[in-house]
Amino acid sequence: MPLTSPRRSALSDQVIAQLRAQITSGEWPVGSRIPTEPELVEQLGVARNTVREAVRALAHNGLLDIRQGSGTYVVATSELAGVMHRRFAAAEPAHVAELRSTLEASAARLAAERRTAQDLRQIDALLERRERAWESGRAEDFVEADATLHLAIVAASHNEVLAEIYADLGGVLRDFLRADVGEELRPEAHMDHARLVEAIRAGDGERAAAEASAHPFGCRLRPLTRD
Secondary structure, X not given: OOOXXXXXXXXXXXXXXXXXXXXXXXXXXXXXXXXXXXXXXXXXXXXXXXXXXXXXXXXXXXXXXEEOOOEEEEOOOOHHHHHHHHHHOOOOHHHHHHHHHHHHHHHHHHHHHHOOHHHHXXXXXXXXXXXXXXXXXXXXXXXXXXXXXXXXXXXXXXXXXXHHHHHHOHHHHHHXXXXXHOOOOOHHHOOOOHHHHHHHHHOOHHHHHHHHHHOOXXXXXXXXXXO
């Protein structure tokens, strides 16, 4: 075996780690297109084949999606998130809504009991950002703002396991919310989250849980019916 092979393998692993760090740090958020292959070659100072190998490895692990003619996009922030994204992409929408409702109700109850002053400031700022995104009429901005607000509420539960599971499901939840919202924001689909935030602020866990479970998605999802 040529002596250069181990060095190539180590370099490839190093590039994979660098690209993964860009994703997990949030510098390349879910849904964003990463730099092109020539741009990465220039930024990292490595050969084109090394970059290509690293990108393919992260795509295989579910963090990236290579779209011919469009570019390469971030679809998950961890390998587990990638697995969940692939596993539940075709799930029944009502089942995903029920899962989100369950997780967010539990998180909201805990957040009402454990939130700090800093948590409340963050949640208030994100609630305001969500409302501005709605008023802008830009559906994608609203999806991201809504998802970020809920992520902050889950983080305020100060349950690291719950927060990590919810974050790993983030791509799945965004996809279903995006499909539910559609390309145009409709006035009848607006969901007021001010009462949820006020319940958390008041330390009312039961009311916070009820508010969180009342609207996991918008109006387009309907309960499952059985023949």
